Amino acid sequence: MSSVPADFTNVTAVAKANVYFDGKVVSHTILLPDNSKKTLGLIYAGEYHFGTDKAERMEIVAGVCEVKIKGSDSKCIYEAGQYFDVPAKSGFDIAVSSGICEYICSFID
Amino acid sequence: MSSVPADFTNVTAVAKANVYFDGKVVSHTILLPDNSKKTLGLIYAGEYHFGTDKAERMEIVAGVCEVKIKGSDSKCIYEAGQYFDVPAKSGFDIAVSSGICEYICSFID
Numbered sequence: 001m002s003s004v005p006a007d008f009t010n011v012t013a014v015a016k017a018n019v020y021f022d023g024k025v026v027s028h029t030i031l032l033p034d035n036s037k038k039t040l041g042l043i044y045a046g047e048y049h050f051g052t053d054k055a056e057r058m059e060i061v062a063g064v065c066e067v068k069i070k071g072s073d074s075k076c077i078y079e080a081g082q083y084f085d086v087p088a089k090s091g092f093d094i095a096v097s098s099g100i101c102e103y104i105c106s107f108i109d
Numbered sequence: 110m111s112s113v114p115a116d117f118t119n120v121t122a123v124a125k126a127n128v129y130f131d132g133k134v135v136s137h138t139i140l141l142p143d144n145s146k147k148t149l150g151l152i153y154a155g156e157y158h159f160g161t162d163k164a165e166r167m168e169i170v171a172g173v174c175e176v177k178i179k180g181s182d183s184k185c186i187y188e189a190g191q192y193f194d195v196p197a198k199s200g201f202d203i204a205v206s207s208g209i210c211e212y213i214c215s216f217i218d
Contacts, residue, residue: 005124012118013139015170015213017151023209028137028149030122040137042126061124100132104124 004059004081004104008032021048027105036107043094043101051091055108059083063101068093113168113190113213117141130157136214145216152203152210160200164217168192172210177202 014029018039025048027041043065058067064079070091078084085108086092094101123138127148134157136150152174167176173188179200187193194217195201203210 007121007123009121010119011122012116013120013122013137013149014116015114015149015211017149017171017209017211019151019209023151023153026135026151026209028122040122040124040126042128042132042135044132062126100128100135102124102126 003083004061008038020050021046024048027103036109038107039105041103041105043096043103045096045098045100047093047095049091049093052086052088055088056086057083057106057108058086059104059106061102061104063096063099065101065103066095066097112192113170117147129159130155133157136212145218147216148214150212150214152205152212154205154207154209156202156204158200158202161195161197164197165195166192166215166217167195168213168215170211170213172205172208174210174212175204175206 008030010033012031018027024044024046027039029039031037060078060080060082062080066075066077067084068075069086117139119142121140127136133153133155136148138148140146169187169189169191171189175184175186176193177184
């Protein structure tokens with residue numbers, strides 16, 4: 001049983017992708033009716049650090065990743081159907097050992 | 110002056126990506142209010158063949174690609190702001206020599 005939404009209705013989809021780490025992390029932005037923003041993304045194998053401005057919820061749509069939130073001592077594994085939250089003005093390390101990890105990133109005010 | 114739309118409003122965005130060629134070509138699907146379908150995609154460096162069922166219009170959002178439509182003798186270069194059409198029940202070869210080529214694919218009835 002997955003808690004991750006399959007789709008988002010009545011949104012504006014931005015055609016240009018967001019490209020990070022030479023394309024190892026890419027996403028498309030959607031704007032929801034309440035003006036909140038999400039990105040639908042893919043992370044290829046590798047290790048990456050992202051800083052946060054707003055707080056973020058990362059929902060895993062496919063694949064597996066290993067995550068260490070800034071200030072935490074523990075690394076946690078997340079797979080399809082699971083999510084993790086990152087505080088504002090913080091950051092996280094995320095590693096994908098093989099394949100592609102797909103996510104929905106929600107920005108939380 | 111680009112003829113390529115920057116965004117699409119009032120659509121349904123599918124969270125799960127479409128992944129082809131081990132992730133060298135990926136896209137997110139959007140469903141428009143008229144029930145037509147588009148995909149917002151990225152093509153990493155390489156050469157790929159796609160068959161078409163419906164006719165397709167490929168609009169280039171970023172980057173450059175070299176395209177040979179099935180049955181055509183010529184290869185053509187397309188870059189951001191340009192598009193090419195592919196007939197139904199046909200196909201095309203597309204090559205990206207470096208970087209990432211981003212596209213909007215529209216399926217035409």
